[in-house]
Amino acid sequence: MDRMDLTSTQPLPDLTARFRFKKGLFRKELIESRIFGLDEYGCILKTDKVFEPGDTLQFDLVMQMPFDNIEAEGLQGLVVEVRKHCSNFFYSIDFATSQTRTDADLRGKLGRIQEVLERKQSLRSRRSQSGSGATQLA
DSSP states (O other): OOOOOTTOOSOOTTEEEEEEEEOSSSOEEEEEEEEEEEETTEEEEEESSOOOTTOEEEEEEEEOOSSSOEEEEEEEEEEEEEEEETTEEEEEEEEOOOOSHHHHHHHHHHHHHHHHHHHHHHHHHHHHHHHHHHHHHO
16 A cells, blocks of 8 residues: 655645543543545544554544534554654554444445545635636636
């Protein structure tokens, strides 16, 4: 499998990851992170929290929608690559897979998020192309 590009500068539209980060013995902080790449095998997220390759993350992916968000809850991923960018880090995360029924449900939700994401990106690219064409005609 080809690795996703850790140099992407634009986050995916309306897609965030939520996870809990330990802040002490009894405290956890809820972190929301933008997603910069997504496929059926994993994702790329950006955060200021420090993880090492080999760390396992438990997180949810949330696609913001006008009426009802699409959520893939309880994902588990392995940090496979890290790149520092200013005070933040880009992390390449491989999804952990199992053969349980809940895993099939998660794959379905991930598939739905990917479909909506492709549509949103297609619409944005069409808008930017038509906008640049209008400025060239003027």
